[in-house]
Amino acid sequence: MYCAKCNRKLKDKKSIDRGYGPVCWSKKLEEDAEFERNQVTIDEVMEGEGNARD
Ligand SMILES: [Zn+2]
Numbered sequence: 284m285y286c287a288k289c290n291r292k293l294k295d296k297k298s299i300d301r302g303y304g305p306v307c308w309s310k311k312l313e314e315d316a317e318f319e320r321n322q323v324t325i326d327e328v329m330e331g332e333g334n335a336r337d
Pocket residue numbers: 286287288289290291303304306307
């Protein structure tokens with residue numbers, strides 16, 4: 284089993300269950316949070332453009 288992000292071999296069971304090493308896992312969680320923030324922003328922008336066009 285290797286880390287899905289950096290392809291390093293995973294040693295502990297926790298990391299193997301997650302599919303990520305501890306460092307990459309915390310980075311992934313940060314990226315997911317960032318992605319959700321961006322999603323909200325994009326929705327708000329699109330909504331604004333729709334109103335402007337009408
Ligand atoms: Zn990794």
